[in-house]
Amino acid sequence: MKSEALARLAEERVDHRFKGLPPDADGLTVGELAAQRRNLFTDGFATPVLALSAEHLEHNLKLMETYAARHGLAFAPHGKTSMAPQLFHRQIEHGAWGITLAVPHQVRVARAFGVERVFLANELVDPAALRWIAAELAADPSFRFVCYVDSVRGVELMDATLREAGAAREVDVVLELGAGEGARTGIRTETECAAVADAVAATGTLRLVGVAGYEGEVPQADPERVRAWLRRLVALAVDFDKAGRFTGTDEIVVSAGGSAWFDAVADVFAEVPELSLPVLKLLRSGAYVSHDDGHYRKITPFNRVPAEGALEPAFRLWAQVVSRPTAEQAFANAGKRDAAYDLDLPFAQVVRRGGDGGGERPATGITVTGLSDQHAWLRTTPEAGLEVGDWIGMGLSHPCTSFDKWPLIPVAQADGTVVDYIRTFF
Numbered sequence: 001m002k003s004e005a006l007a008r009l010a011e012e013r014v015d016h017r018f019k020g021l022p023p024d025a026d027g028l029t030v031g032e033l034a035a036q037r038r039n040l041f042t043d044g045f046a047t048p049v050l051a052l053s054a055e056h057l058e059h060n061l062k063l064m065e066t067y068a069a070r071h072g073l074a075f076a077p078h079g080k081t082s083m084a085p086q087l088f089h090r091q092i093e094h095g096a097w098g099i100t101l102a103v104p105h106q107v108r109v110a111r112a113f114g115v116e117r118v119f120l121a122n123e124l125v126d127p128a129a130l131r132w133i134a135a136e137l138a139a140d141p142s143f144r145f146v147c148y149v150d151s152v153r154g155v156e157l158m159d160a161t162l163r164e165a166g167a168a169r170e171v172d173v174v175l176e177l178g179a180g181e182g183a184r185t186g187i188r189t190e191t192e193c194a195a196v197a198d199a200v201a202a203t204g205t206l207r208l209v210g211v212a213g214y215e216g217e218v219p220q221a222d223p224e225r226v227r228a229w230l231r232r233l234v235a236l237a238v239d240f241d242k243a244g245r246f247t248g249t250d251e252i253v254v255s256a257g258g259s260a261w262f263d264a265v266a267d268v269f270a271e272v273p274e275l276s277l278p279v280l281k282l283l284r285s286g287a288y289v290s291h292d293d294g295h296y297r298k299i300t301p302f303n304r305v306p307a308e309g310a311l312e313p314a315f316r317l318w319a320q321v322v323s324r325p326t327a328e329q330a331f332a333n334a335g336k337r338d339a340a341y342d343l344d345l346p347f348a349q350v351v352r353r354g355g356d357g358g359g360e361r362p363a364t365g366i367t368v369t370g371l372s373d374q375h376a377w378l379r380t381t382p383e384a385g386l387e388v389g390d391w392i393g394m395g396l397s398h399p400c401t402s403f404d405k406w407p408l409i410p411v412a413q414a415d416g417t418v419v420d421y422i423r424t425f426f
Contacts, residue, residue, distance in 0.1 A: 003114030006085055009423050010034070018408040019338075020049030030408070030421050040318070040416040041352060047320040047391065048334035050402070051412045052290065054419055056314035063309045064288050065094040070308075071266040076100045076119045076255075078286025082403045084424045085113035087289055098144065100284040104129035109425045111136060111143075119255065120147035121214070121284065123176070123185070125157040134167040146209060146253060148176040150187050155199040155206065162205035170207040173200060174253050175240075177233050179217035186213055193236060197245050208245055210253025210280070211237045215261050226261045230268035241275045255282035263301035263308075287399045290314040294344035294397025315402055317346060317394045319376060324388050330378040332392050335371045338405055344397035345371060348378065352391040363392060 010031030014021055022044030025033050038044065040051055068075040074097040079088055088099050088110060098117025101107050104126060107118055124130060124147045136143055149155050155173075162171060175193050178186025187193045193211075200208045213233055215226045237254050246252050252275055257265040262285045269281040287296050291311040302310050319334035339346045348363035365384035370377035376394070380386055396402045403409070404426040411420040 005113050006089060009086065012423070014408075019406070020046055020410070021408065022046065030423070034418070034420055037417050037419060040410060040412045040418055041391070042416070045318075045410070045418075047318055048332075048338045049410065050315065050317050050338065050406045051410045051418075052422060053312070053314045053316070054411050054413045056312035057290065057411065059312050060288050060291055060314065061090055061094045063311060064285070065096075067262075067266075067308060068283060069095060071270065073257075073266060073269065073281050073283045075283050075285075076117070077289065078102075078121070078258075078284050079110060080106060081286035081400050082289055082422075082424065083109060083426050084403065084409075084422045085109065085115075086420075086422050088113065088115055091289065097280075097282065100286065104132070107145075108132070116140075116142050117144040118146070119282065119284065120145070121212070123148045123150050123154045125154050125161075127157075127161045130158060130161045130171075131165045133171065134162055134165045134169070137171070138168040144172070146172045146174060148185070148212065149173045149196055149200060149206070150176040150178070150185055152196055152199045155196060155203065159203040159205050162203075167205050170205060170248075172209045172249070173206050174210040174212040174255065175208070175236070177211060177213040177229075177236055179213060179215060179229055180219045182219055183217040184214070186217075190236060190239075193240075197240065201245070207248055208240075209249045209251070210246070210255065211240065212253065212255035212282075214258060215256050215265065216258035221261070223264060226264045227268055230256060230264060231271075234268060234272055237279075238273060238275065241277075246277060249277065251278045251280045252276075253280045253282055255280075255284060257283035257285050259285045259287040259296055260299045261301060263305050290399045290402070292340075292397050292399055292402070293347050293349070293395025296397075296399070313395055315396045315399070316349070317396055317402075318391055319394065321378075321386055321388050321390045321392060322375075324386065327382070328380055330366075330380055330384075330386050332376040332378060333374065334376050334394070335374040337373055339371060339376070339394065340396045340398040340401040340405075341371050342398055342401050345369070346376065346394035346396055348392055349395050350393040351386065352393070353387075354389045354391070360393070366392065368394065 079099040100119045176186040293313045319332035323331040348366040350360040365381035409422040410418040
């Protein structure tokens with residue numbers, strides 16, 4: 001899938017649009033800056049600056065590639081996490097079937113960078129987006145696109161737009177089974193599923209190729225409830241196959257899998273019986289690529305199955321102490337504009353004296369207690385030893401709201417050498 005557009009990212013000029021980068025790099029291309037292999041701490045990077053660990057990123061990519069293969073799963077990681085075509089490319093290099101996305105704009109980004117298989121985890125009823133999808137499918141026979149349907153009304157809207165557009169290829173759809181009462185999107189009952197499937201069959205523009213859903217929305221989720229819902233999803237696929245509802249396709253898609261319960265998905269999908277066609281068991285977990293130091297560190301399935309390995313948090317946000325008004329309080333120059341805060345506040349991890357090339361020390365006695373737009377509030381105890389000018393490295397919680405604040409992210413090795421830059425498109 002590597003495209004000319006991907007290669008052209010290295011030709012983009014570094015300037016004021018990209019926070020945290022060295023001011024004296026203005027005018028260089030991203031490729032030229034990467035070739036200089038500057039040090040994150042001693043070669044002009046300005047705080048705040050978010051960095052990805054080169055080693056942890058590669059570890060996570062390999063770990064999920066191995067996990068999916070071991071469990072016989074196809075993998076379409078959710079691209080909304082990073083919206084970084086370079087990472088999409090690396091995920092596909094590491095065995096991904098394709099990329100999952102959430103909204104039409106994200107599909108346009110993926111297509112602009114040559115992604116050939118897209119799973120849209122949403123019902124698509126926007127006429128402009130549907131016309132664009134129809135044109136993409138007509139122009140590129142290798143483009144595989146699958147999206148949710150979860151209502152008769154949605155099917156009718158899709159059909160009307162695609163007919164009006166003169167769509168040359170059917171759009172592949174999967175029924176989204178809701179995770180339960182009070183959950184997010186999706187069809188609530190098997191009877192309603194049959195009605196939506198009938199509506200799809202009545203069109204000449206849509207093709208039913210499978211079933212899908214998101215187990216992360218199961219109310220009061222625990223292993224028993226999640227597995228029970230996943231078995232409902234599998235049973236729906238089995239019943240529909242027996243009823244001959246998957247016609248005109250060469251495989252049946254059964255898809256689930258966020259970042260909290262993919263072990264349950266692997267277990268239940270291993271129980272899928274032989275159907276009339278091959279089954280594409282499609283896992284969609286996305287947060288693994290960077291993992292984190294908070295929410296996903298606590299809920300990752302690898303905590304339950306440690307023999308399978310462990311993900312490593314790849315993000316670290318570096319900020320500088322700019323105020324030390326009292327012995328118990330300090331302020332660093334990174335805030336809500338720079339750090340995820342929707343699930344947890346950042347976690348103080350390490351300190352560098354003045355950001356120099358010397359060693360790091362643990363951020364003992366330092367706690368992030370709040371964020372303003374551009375400041376982190378730090379509570380300090382006497383052992384903190386924190387001074388104005390010190391750099392503080394913070395772990396983050398929730399990858400999806402970390403990537404979106406940084407349009408160009410340095411990828412640094414353990415010694416601080418920056419070897420690449422990841423461009424995001426939110």
